[in-house]
Amino acid sequence: MLDALRSVSGYLSYPFIRYAFIAGILIALCSSLIGVILVLKRYSFMGDGLSHVAFGALAVATVLRVNNELVIVMPVTIVCAVLLLATQRRSMIKGDSALAMLSVGALAVGYLLMNIFPVSSNVSGDVCGTLFGSTAILTLSPADVWICVIMSAVVIGLFVLMYNRIFAVTFDESFASASGIPSGVYNTVLSVVCAVIIVLAMNLAGSLLTSALIVFPAISSMRLFRGFKQVVVCSAVLSVICAAAGILLSIVFSTPVGCTVVVVDILAFAVFSVIGKIVH
């Protein structure tokens, strides 16, 4: 036990590992918050679709050799999130297929672009890294970490300040609108926030796995708790613990970070399901 602790503190003396922990924990916290809303609104698939869009945008940014990919990836993902929300509101089925088309379309175009205009000799390695987030979190620059810290602070701040209205709009949009809450504004803010978190979360889990960070903590908490605040708090805590444990395990066992975190999330889900069955 002491040895383990010593080796952990040894790891933490490396700045890049400290960066990984700071960014990873913040990303996990933010994605669990937005996750509760998306799962309850039945929009989980939106997280998945947006992360594929972000992959496509990242491929374009890479091919264009821009200095900071976020300049392209962030606005494109945000615009798509807002557009998707708009189609969603008009007709459920059309919105659904629009999302599917956008999602696989972005993947295909992204991969194609990276193949036609390769920026390094190892295209498959790059693509695999972007899709599954194998190393991105361990190669963050201080600037990346600062962007992550600021964005997370904004997201968490918004969530806390809007908490009561977010609940009202998520639980019953018609009632909220009827009583005078501008639901449309809140929905738009939520989808922008969702896009921001997904772009950040790609650093931790890669574009294919980000929606796991969004979905698992929320679903796990709902197995156990039946109040909204309890679910929000539980999934935030759970997500942070899983992310920290996942990053640690991946360093100790030299496994890819993204999927290790997701596997820890899956295990937590299993544990929560069992406890939930026993309790309820």
Next chain:
Amino acid sequence: MAQITCEDVVLGYEGRTVTKNINFSVNKGDYLCIVGENGSGKSTLIKALLRLIKPVSGKIEIDEMLVASGMGYLPQQTDIQKDFPATVREVVMSGCCAKLRRPFFGRSDKEAALTVMKRLGIDGVSKRSFRDLSGGQQQRVFLARALCAASDILLLDEPVTGLDPAVTEELYSILKKLNREDNMTIVMVSHDVKAALRFATHILHIGDTQLFFGTAAEYEVSEAGQRFINPGGDCRA
């Protein structure tokens, strides 16, 4: 002045007209029941009155005071709510959100919610999960939430669907009390035309066009009313 006035309103969606020639007004303290067969656009009309959807044409005028103070809505339950983790207190408090000028609830909001919950007899279950309650209790929670949001008018969409007769009767008597004692305006979509006649002051009967609008007493002797109320009629509810 009327709280709600509809002039030549046409309702529909996706280019299809559901009902037309809707002309009526609601005054403070009225108890209006909207009756009609399934698919005649009753819920659509309620949503239009709440400004959740726009009418295809015509004019819906809502008293500005009413718009400012918010309208209490008791919608039909959605799929999302069936497994939504939320305590009774959280749901009721969400009715106070629209009036909130700060990010968080203050003591007065909490007290207002508690008073309403006590009045409706759900203060004892305030920490329980909404989805674990019986249908009647859930409707009371929705009613409490609507009362937190508005004190002038309640719009209800088939509030007794799926409730057993005793619970239905209870809900009707709560609404009657709110109407007679608190002078709340009540606009309710209902399947149950007999109950509508017992409690309502006014009836609006819609089909593909407006079939009747007037007082409940007039409705009973009207042609549209006779056909709808009498069990032998061909368009019984």
